Amino acid sequence: MEKIKDILWDEWIQRPTTREDATEEIKGIVSGMTCKPDGRNVICQSGRLWVFGRLRKIWNLSDWAKVVDLSSILVIPRDFKGKVLLRFPPVLFKKITGLGDSNPTWSWISGFLGVCASFYLPRTGYYLVFRGHQGKGSDSLNMLYRFLLKQGFPVKMRHKSDVSEVIIRDQQSIVALLVKTNLHRTSLELEQKALLRALRDTANKIVNCDAANIRKSLEAAQRQIEIANEILAMKKYIKVPESYIDLAEKRIANPTATLKELGLLLERPVSKSTIEYRWKKMEKMLGTGPKKIAKGDGQNVLR
Numbered sequence: 574m575e576k577i578k579d580i581l582w583d584e585w586i587q588r589p590t591t592r593e594d595a596t597e598e599i600k601g602i603v604s605g606m607t608c609k610p611d612g613r614n615v616i617c618q619s620g621r622l623w624v625f626g627r628l629r630k631i632w633n634l635s636d637w638a639k640v641v642d643l644s645s646i647l648v649i650p651r652d653f654k655g656k657v658l659l660r661f662p663p664v665l666f667k668k669i670t671g672l673g674d675s676n677p678t679w680s681w682i683s684g685f686l687g688v689c690a691s692f693y694l695p696r697t698g699y700y701l702v703f704r705g706h707q708g709k710g711s712d713s714l715n716m717l718y719r720f721l722l723k724q725g726f727p728v729k730m731r732h733k734s735d736v737s738e739v740i741i742r743d744q745q746s747i748v749a750l751l752v753k754t755n756l757h758r759t760s761l762e763l764e765q766k767a768l769l770r771a772l773r774d775t776a777n778k779i780v781n782c783d784a785a786n787i788r789k790s791l792e793a794a795q796r797q798i799e800i801a802n803e804i805l806a807m808k809k810y811i812k813v814p815e816s817y818i819d820l821a822e823k824r825i826a827n828p829t830a831t832l833k834e835l836g837l838l839l840e841r842p843v844s845k846s847t848i849e850y851r852w853k854k855m856e857k858m859l860g861t862g863p864k865k866i867a868k869g870d871g872q873n874v875l876r
Contacts, residue, residue, distance in 0.1 A: 577766060578692055581751075581759045585687050586627050588755050594680040595635040601677070601684025602628065603659070603669045604713045607706065615666040617659040624688055625657050641665060676720050683754035685717065692747075694766070701747045703739040711737045726750065794828055797852060801825050803859050816841070817855055820848065 590598065602624060606617040619625075625647070632643040641662075648658040661669070677685070685703070693700040705714050714730070718739045721728045726749070729740045741747055744767050751760035801821035807813055816839075823838045824830075830838065833845045 577694065577759065577762050580762050581692060581756065582623050582687075584756050584758050585683075586623050586630065590631055590634060590680075590755075592634050592636065594683075595631040596637065597678045597680035598631060598684035599628065599635050599637055600669055601681035601686075602688055603661075603666070603684075604681070605685045605688030605705065606659070608666070608670075610663075611660070613663075615661045615663055617661065617666075618656045619688055620656060621688065622657065627684075627687060628659075637665075637669065640668075676723075677716060679753045682717065682720075682750075683756075685713065686754060689714075698742060699744045699747055699763070699767070701741045701750065705737055706735055714739050721750075794824075797824050798828060800852065800855050800859065804855055807858070813858070817851060817858075820851055821855070 603617055606619050606624075608615055608617040610616075628643060628647075632638055646660050648660055650657070689703045689705050691702050691704060693702065703714060703717060705711060714737045718728055718730045721739070721741075726741060726746050727743050729742075731738050731740070741750065744763065748760045748763055751757070751763065801824045804813060804817055804821045805825075808818060819839050820835070823835055827835065827838060831845075832848045836843045836845055836848045
């Protein structure tokens with residue numbers, strides 16, 4: 574299966590958009606970048622090259638194309654070493670990043686996601702984390718956090734060192750956010766991944782349970798064989814009921830038989846519960862006291 578992270582970023586770059594959505598998405602992209610004044614301009618940068626691939630795809634669809642050509646503010650290192658930059662005039666930067674008191678749109682969040690979000694799939698659980706440096710980036714994260722809370726998303730926010738994070742841990746909530754940001758293929762892949770994980774975990778639990786039952790039954794059978802040998806040795810010195818001798822001989826001769834099968838092999842067949850009762854009585858005869866015999870599931874070969 575193709576990695577979900579690769580699917581996510583491929584879809585993020587290629588998904589279609591409209592003029593209005595492209596304008597809002599670019600706001601989100603720039604708001605998520607690391608920006609600082611540099612002389613007469615504001616320099617914004619990101620270590621994620623796919624961000625600039627997305628900007629090239631949607632810039633001319635947006636209202637910002639009427640204000641400035643992307644090529645005039647895009648700075649690519651000549652030797653292709655270092656980070657790709659955007660150099661904004663301060664007035665344009667303020668227009669692009671300023672939301673005022675308005676809430677972010679889902680298109681804005683889509684752009685912000687491409688710059689700041691990271692997706693994690695550990696052995697258990699799922700994590701979508703929006704991360705930014707405290708300061709301007711933290712303001713955008715706070716706004717995102719409040720908006721997602723109002724939308725009913727189970728988000729948490731934490732601050733450590735100079736970094737702030739908005740975190741979504743619930744798989745269904747991550748899928749809902751991906752759908753809201755038009756990342757439909759990624760959402761379907763995540764749901765499929767979650768289903769496969771659930772099936773795998775269930776299968777592992779069944780295997781582990783069966784293994785535990787077999788181990789317990791092996792231990793029980795070994796204990797029963799030890800008792801049987803001691804009972805047969807004891808009959809030389811004291812009178813032992815014939816039913817106990819018959820049971821001991823059948824266990825030694827059939828070490829893999831279940832208790833139910835063992836009961837049917839006796840000269841006078843009895844039930845499984847009667848076999849269990851006789852083992853306890855035989856233990857008492859040996860002076861070892863009653864010991865709990867592992868029961869497994871009643872269907873494996875040793876019970």
